[in-house]
Amino acid sequence: MxxxxxxxxxxxxxxxxxxxxxxxxxxxxxDPAPAIWLNSLxxxxxxxxxLMLSVSRPPGSPxxxxxxxxxxxxxxxxxxxxxxxxxxxxxxxxxxxxxxxMVLLAACLGFIGLVYLLKLFRKPRQPA
Numbered sequence: 001m002x003x004x005x006x007x008x009x010x011x012x013x014x015x016x017x018x019x020x021x022x023x024x025x026x027x028x029x030x031d032p033a034p035a036i037w038l039n040s041l042x043x044x045x046x047x048x049x050x051l052m053l054s055v056s057r058p059p060g061s062p063x064x065x066x067x068x069x070x071x072x073x074x075x076x077x078x079x080x081x082x083x084x085x086x087x088x089x090x091x092x093x094x095x096x097x098x099x100x101x102m103v104l105l106a107a108c109l110g111f112i113g114l115v116y117l118l119k120l121f122r123k124p125r126q127p128a
Contacts, residue, residue: 003122005115005118006115016115017111020111021108025095029088036084040076041076043075043076043079045072047075051075052068055067
């Protein structure tokens with residue numbers, strides 16, 4: 001796991017920050033209403049399959065299960081995020097309370113800092 005985070009490219013670091021932003025927002029604004037989660041799940045299935053169809057792979061190429069998971073997880077997160085923040089005074093994706101903004105920013109920056117520390121201290125692999 002450490003090696004995974006130590007070798008993350010910039011694009012995947014950003015995707016992890018999106019997930020952290022989502023999870024912190026869910027922490028602050030969680031709503032147990034089943035409708036939110038079931039609707040988000042339904043949207044995830046419909047959009048996830050559409051995204052899978054839009055991603056072309058040559059026949060016989062290996063399946064990237066992480067990519068497939070992301071294609072279904074992203075619509076779920078977007079849908080549930082929008083339902084959770086509705087009516088709470090968000091400005092775009094920013095919560096109205098400065099404390100929450102600081103927690104979100106600290107969580108993302110902390111993750112980025114951790115990844116770059118791992119990159120810095122990662123031992124280079126010895127050729128076999």
